[in-house]
Amino acid sequence: MTPAADPQGLTRVPVALAERSYDILIGSGLVRGAGATLAERFPGRAVAIVTDAHVGEIHGPALEASLSGAGIRHHRITVAPGEATKRFAVLEEVVDQILAHRLERGDIVLALGGGVVGDLAGFAAAIVRRGMGFVQMPTSLLAQVDSSVGGKTGINSRHGKNLIGAFYQPGLVLADTDVLDTLSTREFRAGYAEVAKYGLIDDPGFFAWLETNWRGVFQGGRDRVHAIATSCRAKAAVVARDETETGDRALLNLGHTFGHALEAATAYDGARLVHGEGVAIGMCQAFRFSAKLGLCAPMDAVRMANHLKAVGLPTELSEIPGGVGDVDRLMAAIGQDKKVARGKLTFILARGIGESFIARDVDPAAVREFLAEELARD
Structure with missing residues (x-):
């Protein structure tokens, strides 16, 4: 099944959630055309744009000009870039500005940015006035193929990543492919890890x-x-089957249990490791762990790692500047993973390329032994 193309040359991927269904529109010129699109789909709504200082400087003027041209009242809320923004203090600031500018429950919170902004703005939309309208305008590859789709919103805790949040679906996702040309090579590569994940x-x-x-x-x-x-079509299909991750939506976390532990071990320092890089290493670890357990052929682990290496992504712990500490530190972080159930570890493992599955009640001793081997790899 091929995603549908609309008359404007955009590609439309529907997310089928009954009365909460929405479209993902993919293509060129969506920032410049946002005013007309929102005026048509959400007439009479005011908009709170949540963005970070970097993205706002590059793409904010074009978006605001488009909204003004369509007669849409709007206000820009700017936060600092980076994972550290996903915290209570910043959430409170965003919520306060939405209320101070008298946006009503029927108005729209629009996330203009990558995954951090999307998660933060979406959580704010979910809780302000018990739920406002929400539109995602992802500006990173990672956000376009993953975090902007499916309704996961939230912030981080000192106990771990994304532990505070809500499932809250957007009313529309506008994935403008033009904005990806402004990304650094490193940022684009990081997003590519999530693209490879779907395969x-x-x-x-x-x-x-x-x-x-x-x-x-x-x-x-x-x-x-x-x-x-x-990528969006694959995620949309999973979300339609399992919106709140009680079943196979957990497959979308391939590489994330290891990857989130690595992010925690680097204190979410984007100079050392960004999310997509953590996912790339984490997927390689998931396949190497699967091979160690006899679940998949070692050559599958080699093949997928070789592809990620070819595009310039890290595949080994030794590639993380400053290291990630010892086994105890990594096991403590893994113990806070959202998929832990009644203290038992859950991983997404693989029987081969394109054959991932949910492995419940994984033996912590086996994980500890594997991580010790990973830390010892040159």
Whole structure:
């Protein structure tokens, strides 16, 4: 099934959630056309734009000009860039500004930014006036293919990442492929890890396509749109089946249990490790752990790691500047993972490329032994 193209040349991927269904629109010019799109789909609504200082400087003027041109009242709320923004103090500031500018329950909180802004703004939309309208306008590849779709919102705690939040679906996602040209190579690569993830979960054909066409994804054009749309379609299908992650939506966390532990071990320092890099290493660890347990062929772990290496992503703990501490530190972080149930560890493991599965009640001793081996790798 191919995502539908609308008359404006955009690709539309629907997220089917009954009365809360919404569209993901993918293509060029969506920031410049946002005013007309919102006026048509959400007439009479005011907009609170939540963005970070970096993204707001680059894309804020075009978005605001578009909203003004459509006669939409709007206010920009700017936060600091980076993972440290996902905390209570910043959430309170965003909520206070939404209320101070008298936005009503029927108005819209619009997230203009990457995953951090989307998670923060979405959580604010979920709790202000017990639920406002919410639109995602993701500006990173990672956000376009993953965090902007599916309704996960939230902030971090000193106990771990994304432990405070809510499932709150947007009313629309506008994924403008033009904005990706402003990303650094490192940021784009980090997002690509999430694209590769969809092939590794359950679509070996897509992973093979990426092995052949990844350069086109980086360059832009049709290959980039295809990769984003395929990723969004895969996530939309999972979300439609399991919105609140009580079943197979957990598969979308392939690499994330290890990856989140690595982010915690680096104190969420983006100079050392960004989320997509943590996911890349984490997926490699998930496959190496699967191979160690005899679940998948060692060559599958080598093959997927070689592809991530080819695009320039890290695949080993030794590539993280400053290291990640010892086994105890990593095990403590893994113990705070959201998938832990009644103290038992859950991992997404693999029987092969495109054959991931949910492994419940994984033996902590086996994880500890594996991490000790990982730390010893050169």
